[in-house]
Amino acid sequence: MPIARSRRYSTVAIGFHWTIAALVIANLAIGFFHDALAGTLPGGGMPMHKAIGMTVLALSIARVAWRMSHRPPPLPADTAGWEKGMAHATHWTLYLLLLALPLTGWLMVSGAEMRRPLTWFGLFDIPYLPVGTQAGALGGGAHGLLGLTMAALVALHIAAALRHHLILRDDIMARMVPALMRDGKMTDGVRRG
Numbered sequence: 001m002p003i004a005r006s007r008r009y010s011t012v013a014i015g016f017h018w019t020i021a022a023l024v025i026a027n028l029a030i031g032f033f034h035d036a037l038a039g040t041l042p043g044g045g046m047p048m049h050k051a052i053g054m055t056v057l058a059l060s061i062a063r064v065a066w067r068m069s070h071r072p073p074p075l076p077a078d079t080a081g082w083e084k085g086m087a088h089a090t091h092w093t094l095y096l097l098l099l100a101l102p103l104t105g106w107l108m109v110s111g112a113e114m115r116r117p118l119t120w121f122g123l124f125d126i127p128y129l130p131v132g133t134q135a136g137a138l139g140g141g142a143h144g145l146l147g148l149t150m151a152a153l154v155a156l157h158i159a160a161a162l163r164h165h166l167i168l169r170d171d172i173m174a175r176m177v178p179a180l181m182r183d184g185k186m187t188d189g190v191r192r193g
């Protein structure tokens with residue numbers, strides 16, 4: 001039985017969410033563990049990290065523009081004020097990081113003492129930003145900090161999603177993963193826990 005469309009995220013929103021989530025998780029892993037992964041990924045992993053990151057930037061610009069003109073489904077009526085506040089703050093900080101992380105990475109490689117090739121999976125060159133080494137160093141410092149912040153927020157975000165699905169047993173997860181819908185219909189937030 002199809003889910004009531006107004007109760008779940010649209011197919012476009014779901015497509016953006018899961019494509020970008022997979023790319024970001026891959027890039028966090030390559031970023032934090034590139035020494036360990038160096039032998040297993042082409043070119044030591046960093047060319048792939050940069051290309052994935054630039055893809056995240058392009059997709060996130062499109063996603064944020066799309067999100068500004070399309071409202072998400074409303075949260076269930078019984079959601080507490082603090083939960084709404086936390087959800088909004090986390091989601092908008094995630095959007096901000098989805099733009100700021102690749103931008104600071106781009107800044108870092110553009111302002112490097114010795115520039116390395118910057119291509120999109122070897123298919124075409126990506127231009128460098130017109131910046132000097134000071135801006136490059138600033139970008140590098142920010143990139144590391146923002147990477148840690150992103151990892152912490154994603155962990156919080158996943159914990160919140162699992163809390164809804166496994167403890168509160170409501171349909172918040174099903175809004176983003178329609179296959180998880182219980183009893184073949186959305187319940188508009190009725191909790192069964």
Ligand code: HEM
Binds near residue numbers: 087
């Ligand atoms: C890097 C990884 C991820 C990022 C950057 C991310 C980002 C986001 C953002 C920005 C939203 C808000 C959508 C909107 O209303 O505008 C969202 C919603 C959501 N995400 Fe993620 N997400 C990630 C991974 C995950 C994972 C792994 C799960 C599940 C375990 C998940 C579950 C959800 C759910 C259930 C919602 C809908 C929340 C609601 O209905 O209010 N996300 N995500």
Ligand code: HEM
Binds near residue numbers: 028
């Ligand atoms: C979704 C996008 C991205 C994420 C989540 C991400 C995440 C990370 C993380 C977690 C690190 C490790 C930081 C540390 O060891 O302190 C890192 C390092 C790095 N990132 Fe990114 N990054 C992204 C995009 C980019 C982009 C677009 C570029 C360049 C065009 C880039 C270039 C680099 C470089 C060169 C390093 C290595 C820094 C070093 O160890 O000297 N990143 N990234």
